[in-house]
Amino acid sequence: MEELENRFGMNLQLFDKEWQGVVIEEDGIANMMMGSQFTLVARVLTTRAIHRDVFVGAFKSLWKGIDEVSIKEIDDSLFLVRFTNQRDMHRVLDMELWTFRDSLVLLAKVWTSIDARSINLTLGTFWVQLHGIPPLTMTAAVAQKIGSLVGRVIEVDQTGDEDCLGHFLRVHIRIDVSQALMRGAFVAFLEKGSRWVDL
CATH class of the missing domain: 3.30.70 (Alpha-Beta Plaits)
Structure with missing residues (x-):
């Protein structure tokens, strides 16, 4: 409430719907971050800002194999990479070491029950x-x-x-x-x- 009073003033009065709000269940957001059968998480080891569209464009063309690849930014310098087949995913893993603008790109498999943001990428x-x-x-x-x-x-x-x-x-x-x-x-x-x- 203090934060809202700082934003809107001390005489703030909330409507019933504003007080009630809504509850988001964990399963409503968890699925987006879970790995599918052929999913990698990629982290760019850099202190500089990563331009998402440049990274996605570059690596979509590099990592495209038999089928398309989907790359989504899920946190700063962290990307979820989904393949439609195992062969394309293993080709990308076999070709490691990857870099982006002179920064190392670390890769790890994401299992279906693991939240991609929780993977400690240090290898x-x-x-x-x-x-x-x-x-x-x-x-x-x-x-x-x-x-x-x-x-x-x-x-x-x-x-x-x-x-x-x-x-x-x-x-x-x-x-x-x-x-x-x-x-x-x-x-x-x-x-x-x-x-x-x-x-």
């Missing part, structure tokens, strides 16, 4: 290079073990069943971007001793 998918590994120890198992220090390993870049010989190993990793990035780590090799591996 991004990156290809990480591992430098300084002795040549004869450059295997997928070594890449997997070292990569797990950084985050959840999705895949190791290798050709068929061959080892990963080359100048460095490449690992696709899901990383918590709210944490400081690792520069490297000491890795103990049984016959080679402990070495610093650059990430």
Whole structure:
């Protein structure tokens, strides 16, 4: 009431309908924010204002696959992305890392019973290079073990069943971007001793 008196003056008198108002049930608004079968939530990590129409226009053309994609802004820098099929949704997830105007775009699946605004988006998918590994120890198992220090390993870049010989190993990793990035780590090799591996 104090807020209304500040807006309309101290002698404010409300009509019966104004006092009564209306009650909005949770299920009346919850469905809009719930994920459908093929839904992602996207957050642009930036402190700058995001022009909704520019973001939607750019990513509708980038993320359109077999069918159209629907992108709606649901909060500041937060968008609900709905696909009509699983293939299009997985294509967008497989092609991560996405950026918008030099800012990282984080993606996460939204399940049908989850409110998209409640998802904590801190994970991004990156290809990480591992430098300084002795040549004869450059295997997928070594890449997997070292990569797990950084985050959840999705895949190791290798050709068929061959080892990963080359100048460095490449690992696709899901990383918590709210944490400081690792520069490297000491890795103990049984016959080679402990070495610093650059990430």
